[in-house]
Amino acid sequence: MSADSDSQTIAGRLAEVRDDIAAAAKSAGRDPESVKLVAVSKTHPAEAVEEAIAAGQRVFGENRVQEAQSKFPDLKERYPDIELHIIGPLQSNKVKDAVAIADCIQSVDRAKIAKAIAKEMEEQGRTLKLLIQVNTGEEPQKAGIPPAEVAEFVEMCRAELGLEIAGLMCIPPLDEEPAMHFALLEKLAGQLDLPELSMGMSGDYEKAVQFGATYVRVGTAIFGARDYT
Numbered sequence: 281m282s283a284d285s286d287s288q289t290i291a292g293r294l295a296e297v298r299d300d301i302a303a304a305a306k307s308a309g310r311d312p313e314s315v316k317l318v319a320v321s322k323t324h325p326a327e328a329v330e331e332a333i334a335a336g337q338r339v340f341g342e343n344r345v346q347e348a349q350s351k352f353p354d355l356k357e358r359y360p361d362i363e364l365h366i367i368g369p370l371q372s373n374k375v376k377d378a379v380a381i382a383d384c385i386q387s388v389d390r391a392k393i394a395k396a397i398a399k400e401m402e403e404q405g406r407t408l409k410l411l412i413q414v415n416t417g418e419e420p421q422k423a424g425i426p427p428a429e430v431a432e433f434v435e436m437c438r439a440e441l442g443l444e445i446a447g448l449m450c451i452p453p454l455d456e457e458p459a460m461h462f463a464l465l466e467k468l469a470g471q472l473d474l475p476e477l478s479m480g481m482s483g484d485y486e487k488a489v490q491f492g493a494t495y496v497r498v499g500t501a502i503f504g505a506r507d508y509t
């Protein structure tokens with residue numbers, strides 16, 4: 281068995297996920313190149329990220345700024361072409377660091393954070409790609425803009441803050457069929473003419489590709505189970 285078909289290694293699992301994405305894209309009549317894989321490395325050490333880099337992976341996702349700071353400045357120095365996406369809820373006091381370290385923030389979820397990001401991008405002279413997190417399930421405990429308010433929020437970001445919004449992101453409720461949430465996000469992005477759609481995780485990325493995902497965020501299927509102890 282070649283290393284690339286070995287599901288015991290990060291390289292092998294990455295190859296499997298890439299194959300699955302390509303197959304799902306093809307069967308949906310999409311160009312496999314139109315789907316970008318975000319390897320979610322939260323809780324995993326920098327060595328695991330390096331294994332993925334060695335296997336050709338370039339885009340990574342972290343949901344905590346502090347954890348990202350413990351791994352990525354050094355990795356980015358050694359591998360300047362890697363991209364870091366922040367995919368978790370941001371606190372105001374972390375925006376400065378997030379803007380300094382990340383290339384994309386997928387979790388813009390309220391006006392206060394959008395304003396802080398605009399201010400920091402201006403001050404640091406950096407331009408990050410920005411996606412708005414949509415609370416498609418309208419779950420009270422979950423971050424994100426309610427679907428009915430997304431249009432107004434995007435317009436506020438553009439008109440008042442001068443931010444370019446690249447797309448939308450969602451995390452469907454755990455106990456619901458994700459397809460309806462993917463379909464809703466696709467519809468909203470279409471109405472607002474936003475090109476990027478970030479949806480789908482280890483359990484449902486193939487389905488997300490069917491519904492038009494341009495980013496899938498996959499952690500466990502690449503790096504293995506997370507240990508929070």
Ligand SMILES: *Cc1c(COP(=O)(O)O)cnc(C)c1O
Pocket residue numbers: 320322343367368451481482483497498499500501
């Ligand atoms: C952790 C996380 C993922 C990856 O989840 P897996 O099920 O491990 O693939 C994707 N998106 C977000 C926002 C996450 O926090």
